[in-house]
Amino acid sequence: MLPFSKEQFLAVFATYNLSIWPAQIVAYVVGLGLVVLLLWPSTRSGRLIAAGLALMWLWTGVAYHGAFFSTINTAAFGFGGLFVTESALLAYFGVVRSDLRFAPPVDALGWLGATFVAYSAILYPLLGMWSGHAYPEMPMFGITPCPVALFSFGMLLLTTSRVSVWLLIVPLVWSLIGGSAAFALSIVQDWFLLFSGIIVVPLILLRDRRGTSHGTV
Template identity: 55%
Template sequence: MLPFTPAQFLSVFVKYNNAIWPVQIVAYLLGAIAVALLFRKPQGDDRTIAAILAAMWLWTAIAYHALFFADINKAAYLFAALFVIQGSYLFYEGCYRGRLRFVVGSGPLAWLGIAFAAYAAILYPLIGMLTGHPYPAMPMFGVTPCPVTIFTFGMLLATMPPLSRWLLPIPFVWSLIGGSAAILLHVPQDWFLLVSGLIATPLIAFRSQPSRQPQPAR
C-alpha cells in the first residue's frame, strides 16, 4: 500500500508544475540540445550532455522530491538523496573526468537510446493526456523522476564503452520503484519506466564489460 492516494499524487504535480513554470520549457530545450549533440560533435559536447543529465537529476532531487513530493511521502527525502548521488556522479564521470562519450554511431543500441529519449520527451506526455492526466496534473520531461530516468537510460545507451557500471544502479532501482508505483497509481505513461530499466540496464552493463585479451601461449 502507498501512503497517498492517486488524487494526492496528481495534486503534487499540479502544485509543482505551477510553481516552477517556465522551467519545463528550459528542460525541453536542454533535452533537445543533448540529443542534437549526439549527431554533431563540437568540442566539449560530451561534457555538455553529461552536464544536462546531471542538472536534471539534481533539479529533480531538490525541487521535486525534497520540496514537493515529501509533502505526501517522507520517503521522498531518501529518493532525493539517491537522485543527488546520481546527478553528482554523472557530473563527476562526464564533466570532471570526461569519461562519458556519447555518439549515435556507436551502433544499434544508440538508436534504441534515441527511441527511449523520444518516448520520454514526446510519447510520455501524449500518453498522459490521452489517459486523463492533462497538464499540469502530469509528470513533465526533464523535471520529474520518471521521464528523467527514461531519458537517462536512452542517453547512456548512446555512449561508447567503457562506461562505469556505478551509473546504472540508481536509475535501475528507480525504474523498479517508479514503475511499480505507476501500476498502483494508474499512470500508464510510467509503465514503460519499468520496461526501460529491465531492457537498458543489462544491455549497457553487458556492453560495458572490459574486453578480455587472449593470453599468449606459454
C-alpha cells in the same frame, strides 16, 4: 500500499508544475540542446551532455522530491538523496573525468537509446494526455523523476565509451520503485519504466564487457 492516494499524487504534480513555470520550457530547451550535441558532437560534447543530465537529476531530487513530493510522502527525502547522488556521479564521471562520450545511433543499441529519448520527450506526455492526465497534473520532461530516468537510459545507450556501473545503480533502482508505483496508481505512461532498467542495464553491461561500444564495429 502507498501512503498517498492517486488524487494526492496528481495534485502534487499540479502544484509543482504551476509553481515552477516556465521551468518546463527550459527543460525542453536543455533536452534539445543535448540531442544537438549528440548529433553533432565536438570535443566538449561529452562533458556538456553529462552536465545537462546531472542538472536534470539535481533539479528533480531537490525541487520535486525534496520540496513537493515530500509533502505527501516522507520517503521522498530519501528518493531525493538518490537523485542528488546520481547527479554527483554524472558530474564526476562525465564532467570531471570526461569518461562519457556520445554519438548518433548507428546500431541496434543506439536506436534503442534514441527510442528511449523520443519516448521520454514526446510520446510520454502524449500518452499521459491520452490516459486522462493532462497538464498540469502530469509528470513533465526533464524535471520529474520517471521522464528523467527514461531520458538518461536513452542517452547512456548512446554512449561510445564504457559506462561506470555506478552510473547505472540509481536509474535501475528508480525504474523499479517508480515503475511499481505507476502500476499501483495507473499512471500508464510510466509503466514502461518498470521494465526499462532490467532491459537497459544488462544491455549496457554486456556491451561494455564485450568491449563493443555503441557506434563501433
